[in-house]
Amino acid sequence: MDRLLLIGLGGAIGSVLRYIVSTSTHQWMGRSFPYGTLSVNAIGSFLIGFLFIILLDRVDGFSDTLRSFLIIGFLGGFTTFSSFSMETINLIENGEFFRSFLNIMISLILCLSLTWLGILLGRQL
Numbered sequence: 001m002d003r004l005l006l007i008g009l010g011g012a013i014g015s016v017l018r019y020i021v022s023t024s025t026h027q028w029m030g031r032s033f034p035y036g037t038l039s040v041n042a043i044g045s046f047l048i049g050f051l052f053i054i055l056l057d058r059v060d061g062f063s064d065t066l067r068s069f070l071i072i073g074f075l076g077g078f079t080t081f082s083s084f085s086m087e088t089i090n091l092i093e094n095g096e097f098f099r100s101f102l103n104i105m106i107s108l109i110l111c112l113s114l115t116w117l118g119i120l121l122g123r124q125l
Helices: 002-029 036-058 064-078 081-093 099-122
Strands: none
Touching: 002 036, 002 064, 002 081, 036 064, 064 081, 081 099
16 A cells, blocks of 8 residues: 555646646747657656666666666656656567567557547537
């Protein structure tokens, strides 16, 4: 139960930080391109790669609960693109090039298509 609460807390913190970073980026760079989302996705992708290695390979005795707070909770709330990126890199590093390409293509096509479908359905209401 403690782990679930910490994941939830991490997610809340990550979500608030995503909002702050995204809106600050848009204030600085404008809204002609989704700079805010790109920023949080890029930052989150870097952080999940960095923390994944640091917490799993470099630091002995790092708590599983704290790892869950940071990676699942915080980065999950900050951006889910970081998880997608890490999983794709893991596939590539394991020599599963076709599966990594498939993950990229399915994620892009499926998520963009479902976003479009959601827009279309939402506009019908």
